[in-house]
Amino acid sequence: MGRAAYIRKRLLLMVFVLFGVTVVIFGMVRILPGDPAFLILGDRATDQKAAELREQLGLNRPVLEQYWMFVSGFARGDMGQSLLYRQPVGDLVLRRVPVSLALAAYAMGLAALITLTFGILAAVNKGRWPDQLIRVGFLFALTTPNFWFGILLILLLGLTLRWFPVAGFGETAAQHVWYLFLPALTLALQLSAVLIRNLRGQIILTMRSDYVRTAHAKGLSGSLVLLRHVLRNALLSTLTIFGLQFGFLVGGAIVVETVFALPGTGQLLIQSITARDYPVVQAITVISAVLVIVVNLVVDLSYSFLDPRVTYE
Amino acid sequence: MLARNMRSPVILAAVAALLIGACAPSGTQSATTQPQPTATSTGPKVLKMARNAEPFSPFVPWQIDDNPALFISVNVYDTLLRTTKDGVGVEPGLASKWESSADGLTWTFTLRDGIKFSDGSALKASDVKGSLDMARGGEKSAWKDNYKAIKEITAVDDKTVKIVLSQPYAPLLSVLAMFSGGILPADMAKATDAKDYDNTMAWKTKGTGAYYSEGWKKGDPIILKRNTNYWKGTPAVDEVRIEYIPDDNTRVLKLQGGESDLVDFVPFSQIAALNGQSGVKAQTFTIQQSAFVILNTSKPPLDDAKVRQALNYATDKDAIIKTVYFGQAKFMNSPIPQGTYWDKSLPGYPYDIEKAKKLMSESSGKAGFKMDMQVRSGNTNFANTAVILKEAWAKLGVTVDIQTLDTAVVRTNYRAGNFMSTPSAWTNDMNDPTEIVNYAMRGGASPFSYWTRYNNPDLNDKITKADLEQDAKKREAQYSEIQKIYLDAAPLVFIAYLGATAGWRNNVDGFFIDGLSYYRFEDVKINK
Numbered sequence: 001m002g003r004a005a006y007i008r009k010r011l012l013l014m015v016f017v018l019f020g021v022t023v024v025i026f027g028m029v030r031i032l033p034g035d036p037a038f039l040i041l042g043d044r045a046t047d048q049k050a051a052e053l054r055e056q057l058g059l060n061r062p063v064l065e066q067y068w069m070f071v072s073g074f075a076r077g078d079m080g081q082s083l084l085y086r087q088p089v090g091d092l093v094l095r096r097v098p099v100s101l102a103l104a105a106y107a108m109g110l111a112a113l114i115t116l117t118f119g120i121l122a123a124v125n126k127g128r129w130p131d132q133l134i135r136v137g138f139l140f141a142l143t144t145p146n147f148w149f150g151i152l153l154i155l156l157l158g159l160t161l162r163w164f165p166v167a168g169f170g171e172t173a174a175q176h177v178w179y180l181f182l183p184a185l186t187l188a189l190q191l192s193a194v195l196i197r198n199l200r201g202q203i204i205l206t207m208r209s210d211y212v213r214t215a216h217a218k219g220l221s222g223s224l225v226l227l228r229h230v231l232r233n234a235l236l237s238t239l240t241i242f243g244l245q246f247g248f249l250v251g252g253a254i255v256v257e258t259v260f261a262l263p264g265t266g267q268l269l270i271q272s273i274t275a276r277d278y279p280v281v282q283a284i285t286v287i288s289a290v291l292v293i294v295v296n297l298v299v300d301l302s303y304s305f306l307d308p309r310v311t312y313e
Numbered sequence: 314m315l316a317r318n319m320r321s322p323v324i325l326a327a328v329a330a331l332l333i334g335a336c337a338p339s340g341t342q343s344a345t346t347q348p349q350p351t352a353t354s355t356g357p358k359v360l361k362m363a364r365n366a367e368p369f370s371p372f373v374p375w376q377i378d379d380n381p382a383l384f385i386s387v388n389v390y391d392t393l394l395r396t397t398k399d400g401v402g403v404e405p406g407l408a409s410k411w412e413s414s415a416d417g418l419t420w421t422f423t424l425r426d427g428i429k430f431s432d433g434s435a436l437k438a439s440d441v442k443g444s445l446d447m448a449r450g451g452e453k454s455a456w457k458d459n460y461k462a463i464k465e466i467t468a469v470d471d472k473t474v475k476i477v478l479s480q481p482y483a484p485l486l487s488v489l490a491m492f493s494g495g496i497l498p499a500d501m502a503k504a505t506d507a508k509d510y511d512n513t514m515a516w517k518t519k520g521t522g523a524y525y526s527e528g529w530k531k532g533d534p535i536i537l538k539r540n541t542n543y544w545k546g547t548p549a550v551d552e553v554r555i556e557y558i559p560d561d562n563t564r565v566l567k568l569q570g571g572e573s574d575l576v577d578f579v580p581f582s583q584i585a586a587l588n589g590q591s592g593v594k595a596q597t598f599t600i601q602q603s604a605f606v607i608l609n610t611s612k613p614p615l616d617d618a619k620v621r622q623a624l625n626y627a628t629d630k631d632a633i634i635k636t637v638y639f640g641q642a643k644f645m646n647s648p649i650p651q652g653t654y655w656d657k658s659l660p661g662y663p664y665d666i667e668k669a670k671k672l673m674s675e676s677s678g679k680a681g682f683k684m685d686m687q688v689r690s691g692n693t694n695f696a697n698t699a700v701i702l703k704e705a706w707a708k709l710g711v712t713v714d715i716q717t718l719d720t721a722v723v724r725t726n727y728r729a730g731n732f733m734s735t736p737s738a739w740t741n742d743m744n745d746p747t748e749i750v751n752y753a754m755r756g757g758a759s760p761f762s763y764w765t766r767y768n769n770p771d772l773n774d775k776i777t778k779a780d781l782e783q784d785a786k787k788r789e790a791q792y793s794e795i796q797k798i799y800l801d802a803a804p805l806v807f808i809a810y811l812g813a814t815a816g817w818r819n820n821v822d823g824f825f826i827d828g829l830s831y832y833r834f835e836d837v838k839i840n841k
Contacts, residue, residue, distance in 0.1 A: 034721025038728060042378035042455060046759060084369050085531060086512045096532060151562055159570050166570040167563045168556060261363075261558040263532035275369070276721050
């Protein structure tokens, strides 16, 4: 099967996955106890007023009908009305997606850089102190909750050294890049912790292969062997984890967006869950699911660029 | 298929791109884009505030049911009268004077001369009528109950408003000073009540307040611009920029880093530390707020007053004030906060474990019982209070089962009566006690004496009478009695009076949170 056919098949599969996602998320937000009508109207609301609002919001229609409205609306690009803000969900959510996406991409970029640098460094120094230091250091990054890690970074790089702003998103594109650095680094360090261990192991494994020995025997320089022969083979499995971790980024970003006060989808999601704003929760979850699926597809496709032996069947 | 050796440049290029992409922001941007100074001697003066929550109600005074929106409302929409800074009295607002008929049924208000809306158009009596009619009768008004004594409002001429009551109503002036009575142009007030009104349109304000907003999008900072037509004089600060920073620690860090000039909701634990640092100040302002535990008096043995009193005596308020509120709170001696007609002579329930044990042994709960305590997740103060109470009440044979639940669930449960106890807090929205006694002490109908299900017909009667009494001295005596009855019945575990906190940089001057927890930017200055 060629690459095009493979993509077609994956996209078709995506429709089924998305169907599953919509069913699960629709069900989950409705199983959650707590009545949105009283959250919107406040404690002073009478029962009658709440009933009227439920009627108006369509919350007392049959569940299947509500589900159909959600899915068919989504298919038409209409994500419904926010229960809390009484404005189209699209207006609320879509302007936040670029913020979260930029954060995720930024974090992945930083993570790739950190992983390559420290993964290689650890592997070539196997068993010596740089290797130990890197492994222990990143274990610390991995096990530290990121809301705390973020605050540590703010204290050090934002408040003490004044290299970066404490929190917020900035206004110009240049400011966005600058403001997003610390939150992206917070996510990247945790992400790298997983990736570095994997890459280090893979490099060490690959270095024992016959063809590497041959390359050395040919008289190729050590760095050339490492970059051209070892790294490309070692990267394959790291890349798989890298793709899977995008899901982690979407999840982890919720906390980081709150700590760094970024107006992304994660922050909105927390508010919307608390307020039982069903349409917003549904929209953000479905959009996140689409992003995760697409990124994983891209990662799968990138294998063939790294290793031409890979074919899609 | 591409040849193998053509691929390595691709990877190298990708790695290089990542390197460049990741280094650029850290290396080059930091040198050039330092935080902008807050105000320069030439440019506009901008006050940067970081706030803990975003509004969700539209900026329509009577539709507001969240604090962030009401804090905006009082800065953009003025009211006929105002609450004094200490939150106890009432002073002139848009109306410079008023008088009432001998029977207390007809009230005439005279508007100040030359008051203009932010767009320069003149305020007329018809705008006052138009707005207050929406507040008391609009479909979407959340505060109708406060105005139910009003029979009719008429605009006698452009400067005179007449309010006729169906029965005497002592709290009238206080109600007119409340944020929900903010004045909009009459046509705008009416438009907001339409079923299909787009709430986002209300983010653009047109009031007579010190500031106005040209619109807002959720997620963006709220920008308030000064109203050069403001009747008290143009404010010193050109623009207030309110950023939403949900995390308490981050907000304080923004202040310390100089990215914010002013932050609200500074954690109680950090007040002292901030005051020990140079460049910043933090303060707890006295507001009419109290913290307590709601007991469901319909669930045995909590239906026995002795059990509830025992729980009150067994609660070490000082310990809670010290460990939960870091000393930034006061002993709660009465069921109502420290506002108008608060009876400071009441004893509250000073910690007395022996008395508590004795009361419990005489009560229907003497064999010990299990009790849930539903705590709203995310509220550290409530959670810490619950932990202290669990240990304290164990000495009475009460096993407290702490359940941490979503706010939405707690609210649903207390409406439905599916709880035994839950920590809560109250803030007065108006300076008159009528609000709290009607909401939190009157039983028989929703909200069932603040969901305690306590219902004392005699007390209900006294609450009704106090609203009718015109003589201030007599009213004070009536409210003292009401407070005493409720205190003795103990449907709540009374804990502490709380304050509102804020922190600001030294260049900010004149920031003040009033007794009802509102803050106005009209007197704030930035010195450079």
